[in-house]
Amino acid sequence: MPSRRxxxxxxxxxxxxxxxxxxxxxxxxxxxxxxxxxxxxxxxxTPPTPELDLRDIGFVTLxxxxxxxxxxxxxxxxxxxxxxxxxxxxxxxxxxxAAGGALDAEARRRGQTLYLPDGSVPLHPRxxxxxxxxxxxxxxxxxxxxxxELDTDGRAALDGAAVSPARVERALIRSCAKLDYASxxxxxxxxxxxxGPAAEALTLLREVGELRIGCxxxxxxxxxxxxxxxxxxxxxGYRIERxxxxxxxxxxxxxxxxxxxxxxxxxxxxxxxxLRTMPSPDATALAExxxxxxxxxxxxxxxxxxxxxxxxxxxxxxxxxxVLHAAASLFRGADYAAFGxxxxxxxxxxxxxxxxxxxxxxxxHVTAPLRRLVDRWGLVICExxxxxxxxxxxxxxxxGEVPGLMRSSSSLAGRLGSEALDRIEAAxxxxxxxxxxxxxxxxxRGGGARVQIVDPAVxxxxxxxxxxxxxxxxxxxxxxxxxxxxxxxxxxxA
Numbered sequence: 001m002p003s004r005r006x007x008x009x010x011x012x013x014x015x016x017x018x019x020x021x022x023x024x025x026x027x028x029x030x031x032x033x034x035x036x037x038x039x040x041x042x043x044x045x046t047p048p049t050p051e052l053d054l055r056d057i058g059f060v061t062l063x064x065x066x067x068x069x070x071x072x073x074x075x076x077x078x079x080x081x082x083x084x085x086x087x088x089x090x091x092x093x094x095x096x097x098a099a100g101g102a103l104d105a106e107a108r109r110r111g112q113t114l115y116l117p118d119g120s121v122p123l124h125p126r127x128x129x130x131x132x133x134x135x136x137x138x139x140x141x142x143x144x145x146x147x148x149e150l151d152t153d154g155r156a157a158l159d160g161a162a163v164s165p166a167r168v169e170r171a172l173i174r175s176c177a178k179l180d181y182a183s184x185x186x187x188x189x190x191x192x193x194x195x196g197p198a199a200e201a202l203t204l205l206r207e208v209g210e211l212r213i214g215c216x217x218x219x220x221x222x223x224x225x226x227x228x229x230x231x232x233x234x235x236x237g238y239r240i241e242r243x244x245x246x247x248x249x250x251x252x253x254x255x256x257x258x259x260x261x262x263x264x265x266x267x268x269x270x271x272x273x274x275l276r277t278m279p280s281p282d283a284t285a286l287a288e289x290x291x292x293x294x295x296x297x298x299x300x301x302x303x304x305x306x307x308x309x310x311x312x313x314x315x316x317x318x319x320x321x322x323v324l325h326a327a328a329s330l331f332r333g334a335d336y337a338a339f340g341x342x343x344x345x346x347x348x349x350x351x352x353x354x355x356x357x358x359x360x361x362x363x364x365h366v367t368a369p370l371r372r373l374v375d376r377w378g379l380v381i382c383e384x385x386x387x388x389x390x391x392x393x394x395x396x397x398x399x400g401e402v403p404g405l406m407r408s409s410s411s412l413a414g415r416l417g418s419e420a421l422d423r424i425e426a427a428x429x430x431x432x433x434x435x436x437x438x439x440x441x442x443x444x445r446g447g448g449a450r451v452q453i454v455d456p457a458v459x460x461x462x463x464x465x466x467x468x469x470x471x472x473x474x475x476x477x478x479x480x481x482x483x484x485x486x487x488x489x490x491x492x493x494a
Contacts, residue, residue: 016484017238017427021118021420023485028416030114034125037102042128045103047095047142052171054145058197059089059173061135062205062252065180068130069113069122071368073143073175074255075197076204082152083163084208088259089143089173091133093124093369094376099394103128108401111409113371117231117238117420122371129370137178144366144379145171146259154211156258158265158361159219166262167386168379185248202248209251212258221360222307224331225315226324229457231424238424240457244315256367257359263382264362268354270385272340274377274402275350276365280357281330292326296472306330307360318440319472321452325442326471331358336365336374336403342396374406422487425458429482429489436494439475451475451491462491469493 034042059073073089097104107123114121122129135141148156148166155161177198184202216223227242260276267273281289286306293300296319300309310327314320339350356363366378377395384391439451442459449464449471462469462477469475480490 016430017423018118020423020427020484020487021116024416024419024423025116025118028412030116030121030416032119032121034106035102038106039125039127041098041101041103042096042125042132045096045098047092050142050170050172052145052169054087054089054171055140055174057087057173058177058201059087059135059175060177060179060198060201061137061175062179062181062184062248065182068134068136069370070135070175070178071370072256073135073173074201074205076201076208078204079149084150084154084204086146086148086150086208086255086258088146088148088255088367089135089141089171089175090146090259090367090375090379091135091370092142092144092170093128093133094380095142095170096128096133097124097376099392099398107373107376108405111373111405112413114413114416116416117233117424123373124370133370135173135175137175140172140174143171143173144168144383145173146262148258148262150208150211154208154215156262158261159215166259166266168263168266168382169386170383181246181249181252185246188248205248205251205255209248209254212254213250216254216257216360217308217311219360220305220307222305222310222331222358224310224324224327225313226321226328227315229421229459231421238427240421240424240428242457257363259367260363260365261359261361263364263366263378264354266382266385267339267364267378268350268362270381271350272385272391272396272399273364273381274336274338274374274399275354276334276356276363277337277351277354278331278334278357279353280355285330289326289330292471293323296322296326298323307358318474321440322442322472325450336406338399338403340391340396340399342399346400348400372406373409374402377402419487422489423484425456425460426482426484426487426489428456428458429479430484432479433481434479436476436478439477441469441471441473441475444469444471449475451477453477458489460489460491462493464493 057075059075061070061073071091075087077085110123113123146168149163150156151161151163157163157165227244230241232239290300298319313323337351339348341347354362364378365374369375380395381391438454441449441451443450448461449469450461452459476494477491478494480492482489
């Protein structure tokens with residue numbers, strides 16, 4: 001099945017937009033280049049060779065076609081007595097980054113890879129993130145390999161299944177194939193997966209992915225079935241594409257979620273770690289959401305779990321789009337919580353509510369160390385706990401610093417991403433003042449409304465004088481002006 005796309009916006013002009021995006025980077029203090037000392041470490045440090053050799057396992061990676069920073073590789077096998085065993089290999093970034101070194105200091109300063117329309121700004125030098133540590137095909141790599149057993153219903157030990165608990169250990173691996181989402185989906189849909197490790201991995205990924213989605217529903221997990229807005233760039237300029245993720249992307253995401261849940265459980269049982277948390281919506285927010293969706297004609301029936309209700313919402317309709325926009329307001333408050341006893345004796349208490357509410361389980365970030373700082377801590381903590389060893393001193397002594405570093409980098413990433421999108425949207429409308437467009441009203445409050453123009457793919461606010469616009473309805477809007485330098489768009493009801 002090809003990607004379900006809505007509308008693809010026309011190309012935005014390049015010159016003035018490029019200057020605006022460059023100004024954004026400069027204002028945010030974003031620097032692409034790494035200090036020479038950090039680059040020197042990235043190209044010279046070699047991780048120790050682990051005792052465990054898993055090069056005979058047919059690991060494969062599955063990512064966007066253009067990706068080279070490959071954090072994860074997986075292998076899935078069906079067990080003789082029923083059920084499955086998943087091996088999920090994660091890039092061994094801790095093996096390359098010496099604690100207290102120049103590369104470590106620069107990674108802590110950056111916090112995460114920034115994905116901007118005019119190019120990404122990596123957490124680590126590309127020599128490392130797209131080369132020596134990346135799980136590229138046919139290359140020997142050290143990795144943190146998770147082994148997770150599932151029963152015939154796709155349930156793991158953390159779900160209450162009678163299978164062995166998850167574990168993680170360092171191993172030597174070799175990925176045998178680099179798969180991409182679009183080709184993988186076409187292969188599965190055509191029924192021509194063929195034979196070999198890659199074909200088996202894909203076939204079982206679909207089966208396991210669907211089972212894990214069922215487990216998510218059973219535990220009350222929720223996800224928003226919203227189209228993603230992707231900024232695409234080529235020689236013609238920039239455009240915005242709205243698309244729904246492919247099914248194979250959802251199945252692949254379930255492997256990462258499962259691993260993060262296993263990591264969260266290991267940390268809580270071991271009394272030390274860093275969780276990714278998010279509180280459940282409070283009663284006031286839920287009551288308001290109930291009222292809003294009822295007014296939109298898509299009431300939330302009594303006795304239906306929140307996540308289950310969201311799965312019934314028709315995302316492709318105006319009312320459905322407004323419901324999902326409202327639901328996004330309930331997915332707030334995500335944070336990092338460190339806990340445990342550090343080497344200097346400081347005691348960090350575990351959070352009173354350790355769950356990530358949308359996942360409906362404790363959860364930790366451990367599957368993207370090339371792109372996210374916190375995962376380096378999570379991996380070494382879980383590996384040490386599984387081996388019955390003390391957590392490395394560098395990880396436990398700096399445990400309390402990591403949440404603040406991640407909050408800071410996440411805030412920067414969110415702000416820059418939002419402001420860059422504003423400028424691209426303004427560029428798409430700059431030369432179209434006076435033109436009218438069809439739109440969907442996502443929200444109408446007070447004297448204003450938030451609308452989503454159908455084509456080009458632009459979302460902006462418009463005055464709602466007299467309350468002419470209602471959430472979940474079609475509208476007609478006119479472009480008054482658009483300023484690329486500030487990302488400001490002025491619309492009016494047509």
